[in-house]
Amino acid sequence: MVKIAPSLLAADYLHLSDALEVVNSSADLFHMDIMDGVFVPNISIGFPIVEAVAGAAEKPLDVHLMIVNPQNYASRFAAIKGVGMVSFHLEACPDPGELLCSLRRANVKAGLAINPDRNVEELFPYLEHCDFILLMSVFAGFGGQKFIEGTYDRIRALKKEISKRCLNVEIEVDGGVSPLNSKALADSGADILVAGTAVFRAEHPAEVIASMR
Numbered sequence: 001m002v003k004i005a006p007s008l009l010a011a012d013y014l015h016l017s018d019a020l021e022v023v024n025s026s027a028d029l030f031h032m033d034i035m036d037g038v039f040v041p042n043i044s045i046g047f048p049i050v051e052a053v054a055g056a057a058e059k060p061l062d063v064h065l066m067i068v069n070p071q072n073y074a075s076r077f078a079a080i081k082g083v084g085m086v087s088f089h090l091e092a093c094p095d096p097g098e099l100l101c102s103l104r105r106a107n108v109k110a111g112l113a114i115n116p117d118r119n120v121e122e123l124f125p126y127l128e129h130c131d132f133i134l135l136m137s138v139f140a141g142f143g144g145q146k147f148i149e150g151t152y153d154r155i156r157a158l159k160k161e162i163s164k165r166c167l168n169v170e171i172e173v174d175g176g177v178s179p180l181n182s183k184a185l186a187d188s189g190a191d192i193l194v195a196g197t198a199v200f201r202a203e204h205p206a207e208v209i210a211s212m213r
C-alpha cells in the first residue's frame, strides 16, 4: 500500500501539535522541507523545529534537504532521534554517491531528489546507493504549486530501471499531490506520496489522507 507523508510546510506553525496529531494517527511519515534560500528561492525551517517535531513524533521523519552542499548538514539531521529518511538534491551535491553511503552508515534511509527538468537517467548511476528516490512533481521551493503531468512517465521509467536491476528502491513523489492524482501515481509505481496543501489546508486532514490511500 502506498505510504502517505504529509508535508509540514503547509501546516499552521502556531498549532503544530494539531499537525503532529494528524500524522501520528493517520499517516506514515513526517515530511520536513528544509530550504536555504540559495538552492531554492525560499527559506523554511531548520534544526529547532525538526528536533521539536522529532521529539513528539510517533512516525519517522522524512527530511527533504533543498540546500546547497547538503554534505555539510546531512549528518546532523540524520543524527536526530526520530529521523528515518534523509534526501538531498542531485544537483546540489558535489559527490552524491559518497553522501548516500554516509547517510546509510548513519542508519537512515538515503534518498536522492531531482527536479522535474532533470532526466531520471541521471539518477541511474546512484541507484545502488539509494533507499529511495524523491521525484519532484513541481519545482522545489514552494508548496501549493500545480502538479506536472509528465511525472507519470518519469515514475514509470524509474520503476522500470529499478525492476530491471532487481533493486529495492522506493519512489517518493512530491508536489501537487492530492486525492485527484494519488491513485494514478500509485498505479504508475509511486511508493510514497508527499502532500502538503491537500492535507493541511483541508478541513478534515485525516479524511484526505484516507482517501489518498
Ligand code: DX5
Binding pocket: 007, 008, 009, 010, 031, 033, 064, 138, 139, 140, 141, 142, 143, 144, 145, 174, 175, 176, 177, 194, 195, 196, 197, 198
Ligand atoms: C516543495 C516541497 C514540498 C511541498 C509540497 O518544494 O518539497 O514537499 O511542501 O507541497 P504541496 O503538496 O502543497 O505541493
Ligand code: ZN
Binding pocket: 007, 031, 032, 033, 064, 174, 194
Ligand atoms: Zn518536499
